Each structure stands twice: as C-alpha cells, then as structure tokens.
Amino acid sequence: MAWKAPLRDMQFVLQHWLRADQAWAQLPAYADVDLDLAAQVLEEAARFSEQVLAPLNSSGDRQGCQLEAGEVRTPDGFPAAYRAYVEGGWPALACAPELGGQGLPLVLDAALQEMLFGSNHGWAMYTGIAHGAYLCLKTHACAELQARYLPGIVSGATLPTMCLTEPHAGSDLSLLRSRAEPLGDGSYAVSGNKLFISGGEHDLSHDILHLVLARLPDASPGSRGLSLLLVPKWREDGQRNAVFCDGLEHKLGIRGSATCALRFEGARGWLVGQAHGGLAAMFVMMNSARLHVGLQGLGHAEAAWQQARDYALERRQMNAPGRAKGAEGADPIHLHPAMRRTLLELRVRSEGMRALAYWAAHWLDIAAVAAEPEQRTRAATLAALLTPVIKAAFTEQGFSLASKALQVFGGYGYTEEFAIEQTLRDSRVAMIYEGTNEIQANDLLLRKVLGDGGEGIALLLAELRAEARVSAGRPGIALGSVCDTLEAVVARVRSRATDDPEYPYRAAGDFLQLCATALQAFAWARTARCLEALPVEAPQRREKQQSTKFFFDYLLPDLDRQVAAVDAAAAPLPFIAESF
Template sequence: MWSYQAPLRDMQFVLEHWLQAPQAWSRSPTFEALDMPLAVQVLEEAGRFSQGVLAPLNSSGDRQGCRWTAGQVSTPDGFAEAYRAYVDGGWPSLACAEALGGQGLPQLLDAALQEMLYATNHAWAMYTGISHGAYLCLKAHAAPWLQARYLPEIVSGQALPTMCLTEPQAGSDVGLLRCRATPEGDGSYRLHGNKLFISGGEHDLTTNILHLVLARLPNAPPGSRGISLFLVPKQLDDGRANGVHCDGIEHKMGIKGSATCSLIFEGAQGWLIGDANQGLAAMFVMMNSARLHVGLQGLGHVEAAWQNALEYAAGRVQMRAPLRPDGVLAQVADPILYHPAMRRVLLELRTTSEGLRAIGYWAAHLLDQAEHAPDPQAQQRAGQLAQLLTPIIKAFFTEQGFRQASNALQVFGGYGYVAEFAIEQTLRDSRIAMIYEGSNEIQANDLLLRKVLGDEGRAFGLLLTELRDEAEQGGEWAECAGFAAALGNLCEVLTVVVSGIRARAREDSEYPYRAAGDFLQLCGVTLLALAWARAARVSRALPEDDPLRADKLQSARFFFNYLPSRVAQYRVAIENACEALPFV
C-alpha cells in the first residue's frame, strides 16, 4: 500500500520563483530556447513515468530481489521492461550535450527527474543513477576515440556504466587498492583484481555494461597518487565476453532490487581514461555528480514518506482531537491528522521535503551556471558554491531521508512496522545513502577541512554573502522580517563558529575532525533556513488567493519557530568538541 504523486506544483515554484531559472536560461546561449512551459512539460512526463511505471515495481522488487546464477544476474520482474520504457522516453539523454546526441537540457531538470525516480523506486534507479556522472567523466577526460566509441552508448542508454572503486581491503581509503593494470602493445591494458559492492555490476537491463575501474599501473607510486582509471566493457566489439565476471551478489538490508555485485577481473581488456596515475582526478568528476544524486535520494525518501504519512494520518481515526481547525469539538473520534503530536511530525516532514528540494535544485542550477553562464566570473562563483554545497547535500540530505522516514513510520504506529505499509521499506532503503559515495563522516571532514578551512574561506564567504543578501531582501517585507532576522543571526553564528574552529585548530589539530559532523549539521540547518526565508519572500509573486502562498508562509513560520533549539544543539556540540575524545 504505497502511493506517490509527483510534487509538480512545488517543483515549478522552486524553478520559477525560488531560483528564477527561466531568467538565467534566457541569458545562456545553451538554454535560451527553454522556457517554463517546456520545463513543466518535461516534469509532467517524468512524473507520469515515475508514478505509472516505477512506483508499481517498488514493493514487488523489494520482495523478489535479484537472483544470481552462474555469474548471471536477473533483476526483479518488470525492471528490464521499465528500463526499455525509460530509454524509449529519451530520459538517459536529458542533460547531455546535443552535439553528443543528448537533448541539451539543464542538470536542474535532471535533478527533478532523479528526485522522482528515487522517490518511487530507489533500487531501480541505482542502475541508471551513475550514468550522467560517467558521461561527464568521459567527456572531460577520455581520449577522443574513446569518447566517440562509448559516449553514444551512454547517452542513448544502450549501455549502462558502473563505478568500480571498492575492494575487500580498500573502502573509503582507495589508496589501499590492489587491482592492477598491465599495458599491452596495442594501447589497451589487462586488468587483474577484485572489486566489491559494485552497484549494477551485472544485470539484464542492457547487453553491455561499461565498468569504470580504478587500478594501478606497474611501477605506480604508492597510495592514492598511483591510481589510474580505465574503461572496461563487459562485451568487446567483436562480440566476445571480456574477462570480467560476477561471482556473487550481496543480500542487503534495503534496495534489494539493486544488484550489488562482487566482480573479478581476470585479464579483462580496458583502456586508460585520462593520464596515468591521475585516476582520482578523473573519477572525482563522476563522484561529485554521484554525491549530488545520492543527496537527491534523501530528498526522494523524505517526499515519499511525507506523502504517505499524510494520506495515512488523514484516514486513520482514533480518539478525539483537543482542537480542530474549524474550532468545533468533535463528538466522535477524529483522524489523527488533527492531533498535535501528528501535526508536529507532518509539518516537519513537509518543511524538510520542500526545503531540501529548493537547496538540491539550487546546487544543480549552480552546476548549470558553472558551465553555461555567459559571464566567466559568474561561472567561477557558481562552481565554487556548487563544490561547497556538495558534501552538505550528500550528508545532510541522506541523514534527513533516514530520519524523516523513521518519523513518518511513527505516524503509522504498529502498521508502519509491517510490510503491508511500505514505509518500512523506505526506512530500510534510505539507510545505505548515508554510507556509500563517501560516508557522511567523510563528507563532514571534506566540508570543514577542505572546503571551509582549506581554501581560506573563499567559497564559504560566497555562501555567507548569499545568506546576508537574502536576509537583507527579506527584511523589506513585514511578513518576512522575522524570518530574515533569524537568517541573519544564523549567518553571524556560522561566522563566529568558523572563526572559533580556526583558532582552536592552531593548538589542537584533531579538533576540526571532532567538530566536523556537527558543523555540517549546522550548515544543513542554515541552508534550510535560507530555503524557507527565500520561499516566504518570493511567495509574494503568487496570487493572494493561491493556497500555495499561504502554505509557504505557514511552513516558514513553523520552521523558524522550531529552528533555534536545533541551532543551539549543534553550536554547543561544536564548542564541547574542544574536549579531546578518549581512546576506547
């Protein structure tokens, strides 16, 4: 029992009013033909595909899972047919360049598509989720002949790529990997080694699978400096199977319809992507795209949890509510929707979902601007902001996906714990996103150590400017003045906190690592504050009788009423991290 309706009205609000994306598109030669009606049409079609094709396969795919037999993987019933419909709809090419066979649309629209895919069927979307990152990686680093041979297959959806980093002894620390590549006389390489936890490493959706593999060349420097990246197809051009085999799949807590594979490379033929020993630089193009997509998984889980919790709360009747919106005391039991405890949970679900959407789409829009804005300075600024936001989006969004799914399960009571109501699947599926593509702890270290302290605060200064500008604009409208003031205060809190961390780090080099997790959470809450301060302000553009305008103001009031306690919690935790942790 699970339902989903694409939140098209809110998506349109974010694109048109929060981001003012149509104005940016009109200034870009790449997107000047794109307008809001066309964008809405794309979103509507994506919603129809997600609701009509993927959502019905979510629970059945979870129950059936994948099957491994003698190196071959069968995906759940309906998955292969859904992929053919996805390809026939042109979705793999959505945000790819027209010169390479794509539709040339913004990554912003692709982000909205990804949210819908993950909200309706996370496991299925794992097969397609890495494709755009692989496309960007080859486009940026592969030799022209390699691009010409394999990019069309990725853009069209004829082949699906994988990302092969992890080995049994090398997880987050890729410098420990042992997979090796030896050069052949014809310019290719032979790869030998094992890879673990490879999403979509084997499946029946496409005939060919393109593995992007990290490996070591002979005489490569030790550690991460000696890693190269290779493209290793499952099937060679002459039709022969390449020397890569799936020797098993994992049995997991969630996303059971996604084949998580162990791969063995036994003299598999591959080709170098980019320069020798520079594999991480090439792979991080793919990883950064993947981290944004993983953050959108968190958003998709929150949205799905919110919709289904609301539907259940409106139909579940018990006890008398102390207060109804019409002021009438009920003579019989009411839907639990009216009870304060449930209203509190549902409002948090709604404000989290809509707030994350604004920030996640902003990051995608910044990536578009970093590549296509007409002004080079605007490109640079957008790129810096996007890089700063990426670890926050990956970690904060995925934590909210799990936390809010758990909160939503509470609305269902005992029914939420049984498989008849699929909120328990959402809770299980959401948990992995906090681990893969760089665990959330690694994202916190990356944010504070590299993105804030490491570049002398340049990118962080751009974010502070964004916060201050919004606080100043919001203060001009009486209804938003309180929200703007709260956002301005948060900006000052962040400034003081970073200054304190920087000072303490001079005396205690471990301190930033102890504070990093809570600092990322503080940044996440601040971004939600930005989302709601701006949403309330730009809602003025909506007609006064539009229910969405009242909803935005109501949600902003709720958010800022409950915000101070969360800010205080993270600030105190950061300050208390000055106390060294004992060894256990």
C-alpha cells in the same frame, strides 16, 4: 497509498524560488528553454515515475535479484521499465546536443532524479551513475574512447558502473590492489576484485561499462598512484570480457538493485585520462554521484511525507485536545498536536531540501555554460561547497524523516503491509555509499572551509546575506542572525584548528549539520519573499506561509544545539581501548 510526483512544489521552486527562466535567458546554451518546456519535461517524468516505476517498487523489493551462472536477473518488470526509460529519451536529458543529448539544464535532470529515486530507489540505482560517467568520459577520455562509448551512454544503450571498493579497502583508496598491465596495443589487462558494485551485472542493457580504479606497474604507493580504466562487459570482437560476477549482496534495502562482487581476470580495458591521474578523473563522476545521492535522501523524505500524510488523514484515534467529541468517538490523527508537529516537519524539511538541491544543480549549470570565466569559477566553488552538505545532510534527513513517518503509522508501520517500512530500509544506505557522511563532513570543513583560505564559505555567506537584506523586515525571518552565527563559528573553528589539529575532525559532523540548518533558513527566507508573487487566495501561499513560520519557530532552534556541539568538540575524545 500511491506515490505522486510533487509537481506543484517543483514548479514553484523553478519559477519563483530560482527564477530559472530568467537565468536561462542569460545563458546561451539554455536560451531556448522556458518554463513551459520545463513543465512538460516534469510532467512526462512524473508520468513515467508514477505509472511505470512506482508500481514496481514493492514487488522489486520482495523479489530481489537472482544470480544464475554468472548472469543476474533483475526483478520482473525492471528490464521493460528500462526500455521505456530509454525510449522516452531520459538518459540524454542533460547531455550535450553534439553527442546526441537534449542539452537541457542539469536542474531539470535533478528533478527527474528526485522522481526516480522517490518512486523506486532500487531500479534507479542502475541509471543513477550514468550522467556522472558521461561527464567523466567527456572531460577526461581520449577522442577515440569518447567516440566509441559516449553515444551508448547518452542513448541508454549501455549502462556504466563505478568500481572503487575492494574487500580490504573501503573509504581508504590508498589500499587498492587491482592491477592494470599494458598489452602493447594501447589497452591494458585489468585484474582484481571489486565489492559493492551497484549494477555490476544485470539484464537491463546489453553492455555494461565498468570504470575501474587500478594500479599500473610503475604506480607509486597510495592513492596518487591510481589510474582509471574503462572495462566493457563485451569486447569489440563480440566476445565476453574477463569480468565475472561472483556474488550478490543480500541487503537491508534497495533489494531490486544488483549489488555485485566483481572479479577482473585480465579483462581488457583502456586508460581514461592520464596515467596515475585516476582520482582526478573519478572525482568528476563522484561529485555528480554525491549530488544524486543527496537527491535520494530528498526522494525518501518526500515519499515518507506522502505516506504519513495520507495515513494520518484517514486513521482515527481518540479525540484531539480541545475538540468536541466526533460522531465516531475519535478524530483523524492529523488533528493531534504530536502528529501535526511530525507531519509539518516532514513537509517543511522536504520542501526546503528541494529548493536547496535544485539551487546546487543550478550552480552546476552556470559553472558549465556561463560565458564569463569568473562566473563559472564562482558557481563551481559554490556547488563544490554545497555538494557535501547536500549528500550528508539530505541522506541523514531521508532516514530520520522516514523513521518519524513510520511513527505516524504506529505498529502498522513496522509491518510489510505499508510502504513506509521499505522507505525506511531503502533510505539507510545513502548515508554510507559515495563517501560516508563522516567523510563528507571532513571534506566540507577540512577542504572546503579551512583548506581554501575561506574563499568558498565567504561566497556562500555573501549569498545568504544578500537574501537576508532583501528579506529583512518580514516578521520572524531571522536569516541575518543566522549568518552572524555561522560566520562566528567558522572563525572559532579556524582558530582552534591552529592549536589542535584533531579538533576539526571532531567538530566536522556537527559543523556540517549547522551549515545545513543555516541553508534551510536561507531557503525558507527566500520562500517567504517569493510568496508575494502568488495570489493571496492561493492554497500554496497559505501552506508556504505556515511552513515558513514552522521552520523559524520549531526547526531553527536546532542551530543553537549544533553551535554548542561544535564548541563542545574542543574537548578531546578518549580512545575506546583506554576506557575499558
């Protein structure tokens, strides 16, 4: 069952759902980009993902990485695949031309990332943080550091890492102990231990650039005292820096990715941004990473859909209800109602997620290059609101849908004979790293909805209501009532939070899922409207019509359960120790 890039739906989203070419024409930085060029980029990315990465997915999982004398050897074929990736110019896709990049929209990079993660998540972990590191250095590093290290990231000659977690400090960055001592020449000696560092050591690129959170000698306690430092694997004099890989994690999934324990022993590094301003610099990279992690969830959902669909078309079991007995005494299982429902959910959720992910990337493009400051600010606010929803909801769906797809296979799905068991294992980690899904939910509700006086959620509701108005009158499209529900829930949450400070934390997870369902309703309402541009006889039009109806009939009722859960969170939770 070979993985295939979902090019038809990707192009539908760009051409009809986003009308990206019309938006690009209004942005001088992208005025030369059109749908033909976008199609060429997607087709080449699909060729690389299908022919180079996908064949290494299973073998890379079985072989894993090896640590020998402090050096990591990645699975067979991974270094050659990276060389092909670099030769194809993929690291430079969405980077600025003046820095050696191709200057293409981030939405095309989002499509590329979906393909990379969908075809081979383990391999894509090495490249996944690169664009975020590029943005971090481009925004915060001094001119000297930019000149020295940005060209390597853009060309792919070097790969970066993000070094936050320590053995005693996971999500709570205020507990970090790594230190950075000034050496008197503008550089620092960085010491400490970092854990769970993806790509911390490998054989894909010669140099590795570690972006490390540490404390300067005059740092205040807590997260506000952290600084960000760039620590390369190799010093300028050609000597190895004092960065050591002490171990590799043996993981449930993404086994082709080297997840390292790193030890810094006075390694030479340079400050990125302002002293004690590490979080501001790091979050530029973290926000990019969180969108990419959401795309991992989408990639897994798409892979699970393809695997379940192909298996259901060929596997025969019993006669489907209401059908005459087949010549072989059994029907393909896709004809059975239970399997039809699962398969439709896999397709509908995957395609809805794709539209929303590309929509968020498109807002980031506008935030970066729009001519008017007001337009950039509005786009940045919307993108910031969407990011935690995409990270948390998409990764949860990636795992949930992989589990449902495995059910289509029955007992065979639980064996290594079929790829779905690896998809299920690989998908689970995305709910944990780059800020757990619980932290994303808190970020959404506490900071992005309640913390800004309602500005962000008002902008989002305005977008949804604008679509509800132009989609009104189409049978079964209930987007207007969804907007009313979301607005009413936000008002109740704000009121309850005034009297009970813990309440938003109890309600945050369900509130995020409610927002995700409302956004899916928006995605499918817009899809229904966009279908009018397709020929009546087009198979895609018929499929999308079926999917739209399935969403509003079968999946939108999730909203009622999520509203009830948000309201139920008004009841206090007992403490576990008191319940024994």
